[in-house]
Amino acid sequence: MTVRDFQEAFDEKIDKEIAIEPRDWMPDNYRKTLIRQISQHAHSEIVGMLPEGNWITRAPSLRRKAVLLAKVQDEAGHGLYLYSAAETLGITRDEMVEQLHSGKAKYSSIFNYPTTTWADIGAIGWLVDGAAIMNQVALCRTSYGPYARAMVRICKEESFHQRQGYEILLHMSKGTEIQRKMVQDAIDRWWWPSLMMFGPTDDDSPNTAQSMRWRVKRFTNDELRQRFIDVTVEQCKILGMELPDPELKWNEERGHFDYGPIDWEEFWNVVNGNGPCNRERLKARNDAWEKGAWVRDAALAYSEKRKKRAKEADTKAA
Amino acid sequence: MSDQNNNKAEWPLWEVFIRSKAGLDHKHVGSLHAADAEMAIENARDVYTRRMEGVSIWVIESKYIHASDPDNAASLYEPANDKIYRHPTFYDLPDELKHM
Numbered sequence: 001m002t003v004r005d006f007q008e009a010f011d012e013k014i015d016k017e018i019a020i021e022p023r024d025w026m027p028d029n030y031r032k033t034l035i036r037q038i039s040q041h042a043h044s045e046i047v048g049m050l051p052e053g054n055w056i057t058r059a060p061s062l063r064r065k066a067v068l069l070a071k072v073q074d075e076a077g078h079g080l081y082l083y084s085a086a087e088t089l090g091i092t093r094d095e096m097v098e099q100l101h102s103g104k105a106k107y108s109s110i111f112n113y114p115t116t117t118w119a120d121i122g123a124i125g126w127l128v129d130g131a132a133i134m135n136q137v138a139l140c141r142t143s144y145g146p147y148a149r150a151m152v153r154i155c156k157e158e159s160f161h162q163r164q165g166y167e168i169l170l171h172m173s174k175g176t177e178i179q180r181k182m183v184q185d186a187i188d189r190w191w192w193p194s195l196m197m198f199g200p201t202d203d204d205s206p207n208t209a210q211s212m213r214w215r216v217k218r219f220t221n222d223e224l225r226q227r228f229i230d231v232t233v234e235q236c237k238i239l240g241m242e243l244p245d246p247e248l249k250w251n252e253e254r255g256h257f258d259y260g261p262i263d264w265e266e267f268w269n270v271v272n273g274n275g276p277c278n279r280e281r282l283k284a285r286n287d288a289w290e291k292g293a294w295v296r297d298a299a300l301a302y303s304e305k306r307k308k309r310a311k312e313a314d315t316k317a318a
Numbered sequence: 319m320s321d322q323n324n325n326k327a328e329w330p331l332w333e334v335f336i337r338s339k340a341g342l343d344h345k346h347v348g349s350l351h352a353a354d355a356e357m358a359i360e361n362a363r364d365v366y367t368r369r370m371e372g373v374s375i376w377v378i379e380s381k382y383i384h385a386s387d388p389d390n391a392a393s394l395y396e397p398a399n400d401k402i403y404r405h406p407t408f409y410d411l412p413d414e415l416k417h418m
Contacts (some may be wrong), residue, residue, distance in 0.1 A: 015346045071367065071416070078364050084349040085332065093351055094328045107329045150348070299353035306354065 012213055019145040022088035030214055033207070034144050035089050036281065037216065042082035043100045043107035047281050049075045051115040052124060060118060063163035068121065074161065078154045085146040101286050108132075109267065110193050112275030119172055119179075125165015127187070127194040127232070133158050134228045135198070143215040150165075173239045180241075187236070188244045195259075196267045198225040203263075220224050229257050331380040332358040334365075336372035344376050352377075 006025040013020060019025055049072050056072065059065035071210040083093055099105035111130050115121065136158060169186075172179040199221040202208055211217040219227075229248075236243050247260035269275065329351040335344035335406050352358035358377040366372065386394060402408050411418070 021388065025389065062336075073364075077368060080350060081348055087349065092328065093331075136319060139359050153347075205399075293327065294331065296353075299357065300327060300329065301359075303354040 009313050014143055014213075017215070019148065020143050020268055021145045028133075029210075030216075031089050031212065031217060033214070034092050034147065035086055038082055038086040038089075039091070039096045039099065040106050040108075042079045042086060043105055044097065044111065045075045045079035045082060046100070047107045047111045047285065050284055051111055051113070051277075052121060054115050055118060055121050058118070059121075064168070064254075068213030068246055071125070071164065074157050074227075077288075078157070081150040081153055083145075085150045097289065101289060103273065103283065105281060106271065108197060108276060109270040110197050112277045112281060113189070113193055114277055116189075117182050118188070119169065119182040122165045122172065122183070123186035123190040125161050125163075126169055126235070127165075127190045128197070129158060129161040129165060130232060131194045131197045132257065133162060133230050134224050138218045138224060141215075141218055153185075156191060169239055173212075173241060183239065184241050187241050191244050191261065192266075195225055195229070195262055196264075198222070198228070198288075200267075201262075225257050229259055234259055248294045301307050323347055331354050332362075332377045333380050333383060334358070335376040335378075336362070337374035337376075338371055339373055344374065347371075349380060349386040 008029065010020070010024075010026060010030075013024075013266065020030075052068060052075070056065060056068050059068050083096060086096060087312050096105065096305070100107065100314050115124070122236060133155065136151050140148055140155055141149065142148045151223050168292060172183045182199045199205060202222045205221055208220050209216065213218070233243065245260045249258050251258045273279075320326055328355075331349055332352055332355075333349050334347050337344045337349050350361050355377055359375050362375045362377055367375070373383065375409050398404075
C-alpha cells in the first residue's frame with residue numbers, strides 16, 4: 001500500500017465513524033495534534049489540583065474536606081487516564097512532564113487564577129468544571145479510541161465535581177450577607193475566565209476546521225461556549241446571583257443568550273505566562289517533581305534489588 | 319530538572335485489566351507507570367477503581383504484550399469471511415421447528 005492508500009483508508013474510517021486505534025496508520029499531523037491536545041488536557045488536570053489543593057486544609061467542615069480530597073484525587077486520576085492515552089501515540093510520560101515543566105506545553109489558563117476565598121471552590125466546581133464537562137462530553141465521541149475511552153471515564157466522574165461546587169454556592173447563598181457577597185464575588189471573578197476556557201472564537205481558531213474534519217473535535221469553540229452560557233444563566237437564577245455581564249440577554253430569534261465581548265487580550269496574556277499565578281503553578285509542579293526524584297529512584301532500585309534476589313534464589317534452588 | 323534524570327528514572331509502563339464483578343472477564347482499562355508489579359496493582363487500585371469498578375486487577379508490563387498487525391487485518395481474518403455456515407442463521411429450517 002502507498003501512503004495515498006493509507007490516507008484513503010484513514011479518511012474512510014473517519015467518515016464511517018470507525019475509531020482510530022493506536023496501531024492503525026494515521027497522518028503525522030493527526031498524531032501530532034492529538035498528542036498536543038491530549039497532553040495539554042492531562043496537564044490541565046494535574047495543574048488543576050493546585051488551586052483546589054490550596055483549600056483542603058481550610059475546608060469549613062469534615063464533609064467538605066472529604067469531598068474536596070476526593071475531587072482533587074479524581075483530577076489526578078483524570079490526568080493519569082489522559083497521559084496513558086497520549087502515550088499510545090508514541091510520546092513518553094517523561095517527555096510530557098518535561099514539556100509541562102519547561103513551559104513548552106500549555107495547560108488550561110483558568111488554573112492560573114488564584115483561589116482567594118472558600119466560595120472560589122464552589123465557583124470552580126460549578127463554572128470551571130461545568131465548562132470542562134461541556135467540552136468533555138463532546139470529546140467522548142472523538143475519533144481516537146483511547147482518548148474517547150478516557151473521556152467516557154472522566155465524564156462519569158466529573159458530574160459529582162460540578163454538583164458539589166454548586167452545592168457549596170447554594171449553601172452559602174442561603175447564608176449571611178457576607179457569605180452571599182463572597183458567592184457573588186467568586187462568580188464575578190470566575191465567569192469570564194470560564195468562558196475563555198472554550199478557547200478563541202471560531203474566526204480566530206485556525207485549527208478548528210482540520211480538527212472537525214478529523215472528528216477530533218465535534219463542536220466548535222463558540223458552539224460549546226454558547227451551550228454553556230445558555231444552561232448556566234438558568235442555574236445562576238436558582239442561586240439568586242448575577243452573572244457579571246450587563247449585555248447578557250435572551251435572543252428570541254437565535255434561541256440563545258447574547259453575551260458581551262470577551263477580553264481576549266487578558267486571555268492571551270495569561271496563555272503567554274503573565275497570569276496571576278503562572279509562575280507559582282509551574283514552580284509548584286517543578287518542586288514536586290524534583291523533590292520526588294529520590295522516591296522514584298528508590299522505588300526502581302528496590303525493584304531491581306528484589307528481582308536480583310529472586311533470580312539468586314532461583315539459581316540456588318536449581 | 320534535567321533530561322538525563324528524566325530518562326534514566328522512568329518507571330516501566332504496565333497495562334491494567336480489571337474484572338468489574340465476579341463472573342465477568344478482566345477487561346483492559348488503560349495503563350500506568352510503576353516500579354514493580356506490586357506497585358502497579360496498588361496504583362491501578364487508586365487510578366482505576368476509586369468507585370468500586372473492580373473486584374480483581376491484572377497488570378502486565380506493556381513490553382510483554384504482542385499484538386496482531388492492523389494492516390494485515392484483512393488477510394488475517396479472511397479465512398472466517400466466507401464461512402458463513404459457521405453461523406446458526408445459515409440453516410434454512412421450518413418455522414414450526416421449536417427448541418433449536
